[in-house]
Amino acid sequence: MTTKKRMTQKQRDAQSIAALTKRITDIYSGAGAGQWLADEGWPTAEELSYIVPAVKETFDNGDVPEFVWGPRNLDKFEEPHKIAEQLYRHGVRA
Secondary structure: OOOOOOOOHHHHHHHHHHHHHHHHHHHHHHHOOOOOOHHHOOOOHHHHHHHHHHHHHHHOOOOOOHHHHOHHHHHHHOOHHHHHHHHHHOOOOO
């Protein structure tokens, strides 16, 4: 009888970040009025005006620093996985 291998912390973190990225990608798709495809480029300013508040409303649990939602952090909103990784570091889970 074989035993199941336990996932390492790194694997669990990667799985959690992937789930968070999936939820954020759904928000990007809603803002862009279609499926978000990362290889098609970055979101436009108009899309970001919908994405940032939607992500904040969905994931701001009070532990996320205010700078995450500010204009100096817009580079993290270029791709869903970047903001997912940053939010994960601040305790946000999908």
